[in-house]
Amino acid sequence: MAVTQENTVRARAVRKRFPMGGGYLEALKGIDLEVKRGEYISIMGPSGSGKTTLFNMIGGLDKPSDGTVYIDEVDIAQLDAYELAWLRCRKIGYIFQTFNLIPVMTALENVTLPMIFAGLSGDEANTKARGLLDTVGLGDRWQHKPTELSGGQQQRVAIARSFANDPSIILADEPTANLDLKTGHDIIELLRKLNKDRGVTIISNTHDPSMLNVSDRIIWIRDGRVERVENRSDIDIEVGTIGGDVLGGVGEAHGGAAERHAMDRLKGEATQPTEGKSQ
């Protein structure tokens, strides 16, 4: 499914302050962004730049100190507790770095749980969850508990769970951080496939630069601000240049000015930032 022109997520002047030692720490310093329905967005930025805080704001898991988050043009601060619960259960799927599966439950039970919360019968939920586990390549592992699955398999279960109630938006906060590079790649490819096949909007972040390859746009965050927004087309050459070699690790010696430039960007040290083209 193609990207549409409608915004599904919109943030306006979002600030977040955390109380700290009598004062406060401002983790988000006025974030503006727009995400179109069906887009695959990567949020990139150094550790501590505010990515998780931003995910929590967009996902309705925490409230901005100032500013507004709109989901499908609804200001989520205006939702009552019931509506907010509905949003979290039905509209948004969450994927975390540490998978966050329930350890005493099988893969199938983990995936059916959100469906049961949403009111599906046990039979309906089981059928749907088996289908989702098939989709993520775990059709034969549905009886396994998380400890009986590899990290990559656990994340696949978490992805199946995030799709349980047919959300229109998936938020994935560092979904590959606990995985080896190859497994991380597979997970990103899976997310991209689900994005294309189902038209679901995906907002994700990762330390893995190859993530850029699947993104429609990349939002670079630094110190609580949007530093720049890049379209996929703007980065094609750089990604093409670093190609599979990047699996060797960012920071390793590779030739080529474009490649070094790409590496600098990934480390957040770009000398010639491209100003936000889509904002």
Ligand code: ADP
């Ligand atoms: P990232 O996900 O990009 O690594 P975070 O959003 O987790 O960054 O954090 C951004 C900044 O906000 C950091 O300086 C972090 O220490 C701070 N921070 C995040 N959550 C809290 C909190 N609950 N209380 C105080 N400070 C926080």
Ligand code: MG
């Ligand atoms: Mg984080």
